[in-house]
Amino acid sequence: MPRRRITQTDVAAMAGVSQATVSFVLNGSTPAGVRISEETRQRVLDAIRITGYTANPAAQRLAGGGLAQILGVFTYEATFPRASRDFYGPFLTGIEHAAERLGVDLLLFTSAPVQDGRRRLTREGWQRLGVADGCLLLGQHEHRGELQHLLDTNYPFVFIGKRGSDGGRLPYVGADYVGGTVRQIDRLVALGHRRIGYVGMRGTDQPTLDRVDGYRSAMKAQGLTTRFVELDDVAATAAEIVDQRFTAVVVAPENHPEELADELERRGRRVPDDVSVLLLGQPHHPRRGGRPWSGFSVPREEMGARALYLLSRLVADDSPKRDRGTGRTPTDLELHQILVCPDVEGGTAAPARDPRPETDNRTDPA
Amino acid sequence: MPRRRITQTDVAAMAGVSQATVSFVLNGSTPAGVRISEETRQRVLDAIRITGYTANPAAQRLAGGGLAQILGVFTYEATFPRASRDFYGPFLTGIEHAAERLGVDLLLFTSAPVQDGRRRLTREGWQRLGVADGCLLLGQHEHRGELQHLLDTNYPFVFIGKRGSDGGRLPYVGADYVGGTVRQIDRLVALGHRRIGYVGMRGTDQPTLDRVDGYRSAMKAQGLTTRFVELDDVAATAAEIVDQRFTAVVVAPENHPEELADELERRGRRVPDDVSVLLLGQPHHPRRGGRPWSGFSVPREEMGARALYLLSRLVADDSPKRDRGTGRTPTDLELHQILVCPDVEGGTAAPARDPRPETDNRTDPA
């Protein structure tokens, strides 16, 4: 029993009309001045109902007709490992939500080969992209050539996460790491902190750059000295924090804040009583019974949703059927969206215990 | 700039050959005795490399050639709400993992309309399914007609979760709730428990039926009396447990075990010292700092992965290109897989405090 699809031709035969007529009835609108009588229309609709006809999307796509109503999601890093699952999960949740509301299906490009933990968009990959009307891109390390190909083929796509250098032409939905970080510094200053360290400046990814940027400008605006702590392991970092008599530190979530706090307490510095620790984003690997972090959170779900909405509009505007629309020009869509990262009131921030400068009675650990 | 795809014809022109030749080179095998010289082959491959040609999957699909290498995932319940996200997440993780290994893409059918929290597979939906080579079905409440259509069209699919009544012909990957529950009873008996209650027998879903089944048969095998507690709210349930002097209860995860334990302790019965509570599955809404439950866990990730593998094989066997394969008959695939639910050693099970029968000083509550 070779599964035979019911085609428009089958329906047409049953209704006693031509295949073209069926197509017209289905698409409602008739571009050229083609008219279908109500009677015929009903006959066709009945035939469709009886046969249970379902259009073949591949054929629709090929015939250049409509969109597939499929939007793709490409993740540069492999999403599978538990770790990144925690990270990507919220994005996907937001994306799914938006997809439901838009009535589109989601295509997860899980087929692209992962090389050293990073998914590449190979030639093979390009083939697959075509199934979707457009694509969301998640992750940091996009490849130059790949991007160029996207632009060349005029394939609609949207990045999740701000694109910095020469990202001017790339549509994205990002988070305001700069503003979020600035606010954390201001909060700490308001609590009486002066010696505020920054942990985790390594990395050339955009979030890191933005956080450092925010830290620098906020400290400068407050007239304070920037102090970066950048050591190889958590223990050394904690030692340095103690040593430098910081009363507060801001930490990027990928820098093992949980372990850092543990190390601090092991050295007799309680969090937040002795040292406030603010997290610049959500913990990447939340652990059971972990600390309730203060800091800011990245609105990942909303980013996902907004990105999909944006993509959806790009696709619509890009579609050959665009002219049927409201005639709205593409320029009124915000190609670069930066979302606010709301503050999180946890339990790791407290007023500075002793704002006055102490004697320099440090002991050298490492 | 109307995005123009590069087609096989373009490649052919560049290589100075016919479109058919390009197709042959790409597909390697030539069913009929068509030969391509090594020299020509190279010329075509070069042209492909230069042009960056990527096949159009829609066309491939339409031409009846290969599979789209896309497998679908249809979720009956809306996956979006946080609650069900926690539940479905692990399945999806497993599915994704399998998809990566199989080199297929995943199509999430988020487009189907959700009616009172349940997604329906409407006519619209059928259209969409066709994009994928086959489909995974998640969730309890499938619609009869929908299933029939699947069977009629011979569309490959696999259920996640055991199918009971007349599910004989439906391929599925389920979990051994029966066995898992039996083992919990046996564990409790080994710990000296005799008065073992069952909480949460409502519901006609398969897991519930299986759990009740397991409880019944295990208790019978141990020569003990089955005792079901089925009240409307958690407080009343806790009261009943205390009242009946159960030394242990097994609870289905959808019955608010966390709240139940709280209520028990509020009534002076510590868990597990006074009452052991075993969970028949993972908590549906894990809460921060929740109890470390003893019981068994449902291997959701593995179920997802196994289901996708199974689907993949069904698709392959069903494909018109099957004959090229090893000639393996479809019958050697296990259409009904039941996975073991491993025991979880948490902290909510303890030896029965007082195994000897007490006087029957109960007070009647509701």
Add this chain to the structure above:
DNA sequence: GCCTGCTAATAATGCGCATCATCAGATTGA
């Protein structure tokens, strides 16, 4: 010189659909 056998490739076809150009028949205007 003609047929056979073999290699290397091409032409032609169809998948299911959207769309354009065309057409038959009915109605109207003069």
Add this chain to the structure above:
DNA sequence: TCAATCTGATGATGCGCATTATTAGCAGGC
């Protein structure tokens, strides 16, 4: 009564690919 208009529909075409049938060219056997 014949052309002009309108209504309601059909035939033909092509999307990009896989595949089958066919052909061109050439070596060898008789």
